[in-house]
Amino acid sequence: MEQHTIAVLVNDHPGVLTRVANLFSQRGCNINSITVGASEEPGLSRMIITSGGDDQRIDQLMKQLNKLIDVISVTLLSKDPMVTRELALIKVDAGPAQRAEINGIVEPFRASVVDIGPTSLIIQATGDIDKIDALLALLEPYGIRELTRTGLMAMARSVVDQPSYM
């Protein structure tokens, strides 16, 4: 099933997340990941939602999202070139003896160690999903105690805003 990435600009009001999530549920579309954070406009938040489903169903869903209270605009990012990134925090089993070795793995990924405890450390990694998966595969043998990922973040590439230059 194809994965779609949708940006929804909303008023930062209580209840808007509930309305958006309800709409997906009612339409039988699963939200695979969602981030909700500040946007360029004070008082407006931008949701980045990934969801499966065929094109027609997503098309209908977007029309209905547009009609919801507090929804300003809905954009299907995945139909055009986009930058995608994800942030992960990874807590890995590691005592003093493993730290240098793990640093050697982390550096080429431009990730960084952001916390050290006696028997574990926390790595922060930002990249596309494949990069984070590759890093996780290398860290797996040490033991991954805890993993939190933001889910996909995305933005239309700069050329998308400027079709006359394409």
Added chain:
Amino acid sequence: MEQHTIAVLVNDHPGVLTRVANLFSQRGCNINSITVGASEEPGLSRMIITSGGDDQRIDQLMKQLNKLIDVISVTLLSKDPMVTRELALIKVDAGPAQRAEINGIVEPFRASVVDIGPTSLIIQATGDIDKIDALLALLEPYGIRELTRTGLMAMARSVVDQPSYM
């Protein structure tokens, strides 16, 4: 009003986000930001939610979250030391003449330019919220065309798991 950070480990099933969002709405608690992504356990996702509200109300809310179908565990991260991070994608107005100048701003923040168009570029920045706010303040004069932030990501510091070492 105090800001609370809650981690909710859930089964990756359709409808769980709706139930969680509904519960916050019903209790009159606004979700300020939320990220939902993969966890260390296949089939389980971890939500990181920030919300205002007094301690007593958050305490009740957490008890009710725990009773929801598909909720595995609920943790109040903000009661202990935690690592907090946010990922931002920032589209800034910039032609060829501004690129070098903007690179000079981006580097000390360990942020990076991830896309360049004829009249704009996209910057990826990861850090705590203050760091991202500071970077945004420096980029503001160029014109911020688009901004998407994940909302707060958080993880308990390594010492929290190991109270015997504290």
